[in-house]
Amino acid sequence: MVSITTLTHKSVNCYLLKKGENFLLIDTGFSDKRYEIEQDLKENGCNSETLQLVVLTHGDTDHSGNCKYLRDKFGVKIAMHKGDSGIVEKGDMTYNRKEKPDKYSLLFRIMSFFGNEGDFEKFKPDIYLKGGDSLNKYGFNVSILHLPGHSAGSIGILTQEGNLFCGDLFVNITKPQLHYLIDDLAKAKENVKELKEMNIQMVYPGHGKPFPFSKLSDKL
Ligand SMILES: [Zn+2]
Numbered sequence: 001m002v003s004i005t006t007l008t009h010k011s012v013n014c015y016l017l018k019k020g021e022n023f024l025l026i027d028t029g030f031s032d033k034r035y036e037i038e039q040d041l042k043e044n045g046c047n048s049e050t051l052q053l054v055v056l057t058h059g060d061t062d063h064s065g066n067c068k069y070l071r072d073k074f075g076v077k078i079a080m081h082k083g084d085s086g087i088v089e090k091g092d093m094t095y096n097r098k099e100k101p102d103k104y105s106l107l108f109r110i111m112s113f114f115g116n117e118g119d120f121e122k123f124k125p126d127i128y129l130k131g132g133d134s135l136n137k138y139g140f141n142v143s144i145l146h147l148p149g150h151s152a153g154s155i156g157i158l159t160q161e162g163n164l165f166c167g168d169l170f171v172n173i174t175k176p177q178l179h180y181l182i183d184d185l186a187k188a189k190e191n192v193k194e195l196k197e198m199n200i201q202m203v204y205p206g207h208g209k210p211f212p213f214s215k216l217s218d219k220l
Contacts, residue, residue, distance in 0.1 A: 002140065002159050004204070007040045009033035011173075011207055012062045015165055016044055022139035025054045025076075026157055026165050027206065031065035031120055038073070048074040052138040055129070056080035057167025058154040059087030059095070061120045063206060068121040079127035081146065083153025091120045096152040101183045108180035129155060145195075149188025150179050162201035164213070172208035176215045179207075192220045 005016040010033055015026040023046040029037050041051070051074050056064050059080065067078045067088065080088070086095035131146030135157075145156040150168040157165040168179040169191060182188045200213040 002142070002161070002163075004163065005040075005044055006204070006210070007037060009036050010062075013204070013206055013208075014040075014063075015204055016041070016046060017140060017142075017159075018044070018046075019140055021050055023051045024135065024138060024140050024142075025051060025070070027057055027063040027167070028054060028066035028070060030062050031069070034066045034069050037066055037070075048076070051076045052140070053127075053135065054078045055135070055155075055157060056084070056088075056125075057156070057165060057206060058151045059084030060093055060151065060168065061087075061091065063167070064088050065120060067125075068123040071123065071126075077126040078123065079129050080125045081130065081153035081155045082128045083148065084151050085125055085128070085153065087151070087153075089122055089124055091122045097183045101181055102185035103178070103180070103182035105180040131155070145191075147188075147191045149182050149184055149191055151183060156195075158198070158200070162199045162213075163204060164195070164200045164202070165204045166206070168206045170203055170205045170216070172203075172205050172211045174208075176203070176205075176211040177217070178220065179205075189220065192216070 003018045007014040009029050012029050014029050017024040129144045133144040135142050142159050147154045147156045147169050154167050171179045203213050204210045
């Protein structure tokens with residue numbers, strides 16, 4: 001059984017998974033929230049001995065903001081999909097994205113304009129993950145799903161119990177739905193179709209509250 005702790009700072013969710021003595025951190029938050037995240041890890045008993053891996057659901061700087069810091073501090077490796085590696089290596093969120101995303105809500109554009117991203121520290125990931133990979137060798141029986149749509153290198157992390165950490169494919173701030181920024185809508189919808197064929201119980205999004213997968217609209 002994997003236990004899940006949600007670490008939320010400035011509307012971004014990071015998830016700390018624990019199995020036995022091992023920890024896995026999914027996403028790292030904004031760089032200006034690093035001390036809060038570090039404190040969270042400490043309070044949960046997670047240290048450089050027990051933190052096995054950091055996995056990024058995608059490259060955007062609100063999720064990858066503390067990778068370099070945590071790697072330097074904890075000696076932990078950073079794993080992500082290659083499709084987003086240019087985002088973190090160059091600090092450029094337009095990397096590997098269309099000039100005009102298929103879906104980009106006005107509200108989100110306004111929110112992003114006023115959002116403070118802090119000073120992003122670029123880095124090169126240590127490990128590239130792809131769909132079908134498992135994290136068994138880090139002590140976690142979870143599988144990696146490639147879920148392009150929000151970004152080309154977006155991935156999901158699925159536990160045996162059917163908990164899906166979906167990054168920014170879905171969001172649940174007002175209701176469970178596709179994220180406000182979807183670069184490739186056709187691919188995102190294809191993911192939803194495939195996910196419906198799998199055993200998904202709860203969805204843990206990058207922003208907003210966890211929700212049962214069954215609460216997603218049938219129209220998606
Ligand atoms: Zn995000």
